[in-house]
Amino acid sequence: MQVPFLDLNKQNQQIRKELDAAYKRVMDSGWFVTGSELEAFEQEFATFSNVKFCIGVGNGLDALQLLLRAYEVGPNDEVIVPSNTFIATWLAVSQTGAKPVPVEPETTTHNIDPSLIESAITSRTRAIMPVHLYGQPADMDPINKIAEKYGLIIIEDAAQAQGAMYKGQPAGSLGHAAGTSFYPGKNLGAYGDGGAVLTNDVVVAEKVRKLRNYGSKIKYQHDITGFNCRLDEIQAAFLRVKLAVLGQWNNRRREVANLYSELLGDIEGITLPWLKEGCDSVWHLYVIRTKQRDALKEHLASLGIDTVIHYPIPPHLQGCYCEQYSENLPIAEQLAKEVLSLPMSPVLSDKEAGYVASSIRKFIEHR
Structure with missing residues (x-):
């Protein structure tokens, strides 16, 4: 018997009719970047994640990096990260000029060990970035208490945890903000790269919206130095289909x-x-x-x-x-x-x- 690690083709056949309809809808619209499909998906995924704002971006690394920049984390700052994670968690920190400071995981869950975080905090620490590894949320209550004690930002790396719950609350709503990935193999996967930022903070949300779009909110007006990190209309349309199931x-x-x-x-x-x-x-x-x-x-x-x-x-x-x-x-x-x-x-x-x-x-x- 052949058993693939992940059979995306078989999975896609379950929703093929809906995917085809979404594709046709976008093609017929003639609008392919930052349009109605993205806006609808952002609203739907924000509701799913129990947050006020969702901002679609190019991939999960973009989501984490843009969030760090929105909080003005940069050179001479430190961000606490798990030692056991995919490298994107660390790269997001490095791309801002800050330093990733690794903390070892629990041997049981493989998630970051809250009991080891406090000893890693220095005068340069600005944020903690717990990862909800394998689909299980990190133990957020003690992490939140530490962050509150030291005035730190919590940015969840929720790339593997769309729909996971911690004490009744969805992953992505457990800190100040979260970044997630829609890489094809994720539980909620696109048909190419994709990602999103989740937050209840209107100021952070607006800054990320600008950062993902050349630093612009109004076309040809660039308020800050930004990037091109947008989630395409076609991916947003496909993600809406997958979010429903x-x-x-x-x-x-x-x-x-x-x-x-x-x-x-x-x-x-x-x-x-x-x-x-x-x-x-x-x-x-x-x-x-x-x-x-x-x-x-x-x-x-x-x-x-x-x-x-x-x-x-x-x-x-x-x-x-x-x-x-x-x-x-x-x-x-x-x-x-x-x-x-x-x-x-x-x-x-x-x-x-x-x-x-x-x-x-x-x-x-x-x-």
Whole structure:
């Protein structure tokens, strides 16, 4: 049996009629940038995320970088980031001239450990950027308390958590602002790059709207030095279609995750994902840990099962950062050696998930 990590083609077939209608609507309009589709999507996604403002941008990195600039984070500033994350979290900070300051993750959730944040704060710290990794929100209550104590900004990296909940509140509404990504593989994915900023702050929202559009609110009037970071009309139209079924798709991901946990729960040598109380994950990824990771990945590949490592090299060991960060970050480094993401999507069948689980069981039992 062939089990892809993420079958976008099969997923798209479920909404093909609606996607075709959205495409035709945009083509017939003759308007392709910052038009009615984007405005409608921004309103709909803001409502979905329980915030006042959504600003569509070019990608998730743009969303985080523009937010930092809107808060005037720049050279000589520091921003606390997780040591265990995709590198875009760090790059957004670096692009403003500020310094990413890594904090190690919890070994249970793999999200940033709130108990380690305070010791990383200096006189230069301006913001904390927690990442809702794998679809599970970071533990935001203690992070918010620390931010309030030191007068810091909280910018959520919610790229993997569209629809996730923390104590009844949606990811993206848990700090001062949030950036998210609509990369095709995300729970809410576009058909190319895309992203958005979420916030309740009208001043920040207006500044980001200018920053994404050459620093302009009125055509040919440029109030600030801006960028070209806009979300296209066609992507906004497609995202509106997907947003309508996102709740249903996220529920299916939860069913797959529960099935994996049921089938793999008694296997020694495999550490399963762990949910913190009050967190409702949307299971962007189902990540297990094993010291036999590389051998297991190779074994599954030989059986037609596609897996991915999120992430094989921590940011501080990447070529663009390794000379700047000499400290050891042992938890992030250990996770990089052990984590393995199993196939996960809203169109993964019980039979396919069962095949993945039984293949893992057989591998462990015969080692």
